[in-house]
Amino acid sequence: MKKALLAMVVVLVAVGVATAQTGLKKKRPLPYEFGRVVLNNYSEKAGLSPVVFDHWLHRSKFTCRVCHVDIGFAMKAGLTSIKASNNIAGYYCGACHNGKMLSEGQVVFASCVKKSSHSDLDGCNRCHSFGKEVRKKYDFAEFTQRFPKERFGNGIDWEKTETEGYVRPVDFLQGVSIQRKSLPLEKDFVLDAKLENMPTIIFSHKKHTVWNGCELCHPEIFLGVKKGTTKYSMEEIFEGKYCGVCHRNVAFPLLDCQRCHTRPVQWRG
Amino acid sequence: MRRVPRALVGISSVLVLAGAASARSLPTPADYGMVITDNFSPQAGLAPVRFDHWLHRSKFTCRVCHVDIGFAMEAKGTKIRADTNMKGFYCGSCHNGRVTDGGEKVFPACSTDPTSKKNKECLRCHSVGSEIRGKHDYVSFTKNLPKQGAGTLVDWEKAEALGLIKPADSVPGLSVRRPPMSAQDDFSITSRGWMPDIVFSHKKHALWNGCEVCHPDIFPSVKKGAVRYSMFQVFEGEYCGLCHGRVAFPLYDCEKCHVDRVRR
Numbered sequence: 001m002k003k004a005l006l007a008m009v010v011v012l013v014a015v016g017v018a019t020a021q022t023g024l025k026k027k028r029p030l031p032y033e034f035g036r037v038v039l040n041n042y043s044e045k046a047g048l049s050p051v052v053f054d055h056w057l058h059r060s061k062f063t064c065r066v067c068h069v070d071i072g073f074a075m076k077a078g079l080t081s082i083k084a085s086n087n088i089a090g091y092y093c094g095a096c097h098n099g100k101m102l103s104e105g106q107v108v109f110a111s112c113v114k115k116s117s118h119s120d121l122d123g124c125n126r127c128h129s130f131g132k133e134v135r136k137k138y139d140f141a142e143f144t145q146r147f148p149k150e151r152f153g154n155g156i157d158w159e160k161t162e163t164e165g166y167v168r169p170v171d172f173l174q175g176v177s178i179q180r181k182s183l184p185l186e187k188d189f190v191l192d193a194k195l196e197n198m199p200t201i202i203f204s205h206k207k208h209t210v211w212n213g214c215e216l217c218h219p220e221i222f223l224g225v226k227k228g229t230t231k232y233s234m235e236e237i238f239e240g241k242y243c244g245v246c247h248r249n250v251a252f253p254l255l256d257c258q259r260c261h262t263r264p265v266q267w268r269g
Numbered sequence: 270m271r272r273v274p275r276a277l278v279g280i281s282s283v284l285v286l287a288g289a290a291s292a293r294s295l296p297t298p299a300d301y302g303m304v305i306t307d308n309f310s311p312q313a314g315l316a317p318v319r320f321d322h323w324l325h326r327s328k329f330t331c332r333v334c335h336v337d338i339g340f341a342m343e344a345k346g347t348k349i350r351a352d353t354n355m356k357g358f359y360c361g362s363c364h365n366g367r368v369t370d371g372g373e374k375v376f377p378a379c380s381t382d383p384t385s386k387k388n389k390e391c392l393r394c395h396s397v398g399s400e401i402r403g404k405h406d407y408v409s410f411t412k413n414l415p416k417q418g419a420g421t422l423v424d425w426e427k428a429e430a431l432g433l434i435k436p437a438d439s440v441p442g443l444s445v446r447r448p449p450m451s452a453q454d455d456f457s458i459t460s461r462g463w464m465p466d467i468v469f470s471h472k473k474h475a476l477w478n479g480c481e482v483c484h485p486d487i488f489p490s491v492k493k494g495a496v497r498y499s500m501f502q503v504f505e506g507e508y509c510g511l512c513h514g515r516v517a518f519p520l521y522d523c524e525k526c527h528v529d530r531v532r533r
Binding site: 022023024025026027028029030141150151194195196197198199234235238254255256257258261 | 335336337339340341342343346347348353356358444445447448450451452453480481482484485486487488489490491492495496498502507508511
């Protein structure tokens with residue numbers, strides 16, 4: 001009896017957790033907050049503030065593929081479990097933040113250098129900045145001022161920003177990336193909406209591979225590369241799976257239905 | 270094993286009753302939908318902000334503020350700071366000294382140093398506990414607007430249909446227009462037990478909300494029946510209760526939703 005009760009309580013709690021995100025409407029993050037990741041796997045244990053990572057700045061300089069394939073960052077906050085020792089050894093953040101790499105003619109600051117070389121914590125605070133008034137080198141409003149705008153997310157049309165030449169995301173990291181001959185691209189295709197009146201989706205492989213290559217989505221997020229083999233629903237996307245891995249947190253959000261559901265269908269002719 | 274479900278019922282009723290055992294007093298029509306925000310005001314030495322929802326809803330659709338601007342639909346949930354208003358976000362999207370309303374410039378939010386002599390400007394919003402009155406007075410503003418059956422709340426739907434209010438659906442420089450999607454037809458939501466079914470009108474809801482106020486945040490799926498919720502959750506302020514009971518017509522007006530008296 002006690003066991004049954006306990007099981008029920010567990011079920012009730014689990015249901016509560018599972019539905020915690022629905023039924024309510026939270027504030028929409030501000031353009032500069034969208035995509036922000038706060039990491040605290042080891043920071044506070046090491047006596048440091050959690051790390052605040054601005055995704056917008058990095059995506060403006062690199063393709064998604066470089067960080068999430070070549071370097072191998074997880075696409076979920078906290079999952080990479082980055083340690084100072086990894087960074088010092090040249091992995092994760094340390095792949096670029098090594099005090100040697102150049103970006104726009106300037107040396108990129110080294111992440112998590114050994115304690116002995118630090119007289120104070122100023123260097124650490126550049127990233128371990130949660131809850132602190134750290135003045136960043138790049139100000140969002142200033143940096144994105146001329147970028148073409150769109151609604152939601154960062155408030156920026158990143159695709160257009162690249163085609164108009166405002167950003168040139170780097171797709172190759174010396175010493176990390178290995179160039180492969182590109183594979184032929186599948187043409188854009190139609191994904192039929194399952195609901196009456198819902199416009200169909202036009203999926204562009206071309207647009208997605210510019211920054212992602214093949215390996216960001218296949219095989220981990222979409223196992224099959226054969227159209228129709230991976231079955232998924234809008235509900236799963238809302239939970240952060242499949243398209244929702246990016247189109248919730250960093251790419252334009254799911255709130256903007258018609259960015260994907262673009263082709264109106266006349267169901268009732 | 271037969272006792273298990275009874276125990277479950279026991280637990281659930283305790284959980285439900287814990288939140289519902291006291292009858293609250295009804296707010297006055299002028300206070301219905303009012304939000305008091307004090308996330309950061311006290312630290313800045315200012316009174317909490319009193320926000321009149323009725324005035325803003327008479328001038329804008331729900332969508333403009335809760336989608337385009339991105340205000341949370343819970344009091345204090347947006348965590349507005351003077352800094353964000355000054356940068357042109359949240360209140361500052363319109364209250365920036367440039368946007369006009371009826372030919373007059375809308376006063377800028379958080380543009381005055383609260384320690385300066387001009388700090389009376391702050392009191393326009395940071396008005397809780399003071400005798401400051403807004404430019405628009407509820408009674409005179411709503412005098413000619415149609416009222417609802419229960420109490421003296423404004424029937425906003427009718428007010429718009431009669432052309433007495435014309436809520437704007439976009440803010441210049443902020444809203445991005447999309448071609449309208451065809452809304453689903455009105456449908457019935459079957460009630461549990463003896464209650465009449467609910468007739469839900471997408472058309473009425475989409476008028477001020479577009480798609481994005483409700484989907485996907487509140488009702489993730491747009492597929493009928495995919496999101497399961499109960500009247501208890503609605504009473505707790507989730508799903509329909511996010512608006513109905515706080516800003517839209519209240520939940521004690523059962524028959525406004527449970528209208529289908531013919532049981533199939």
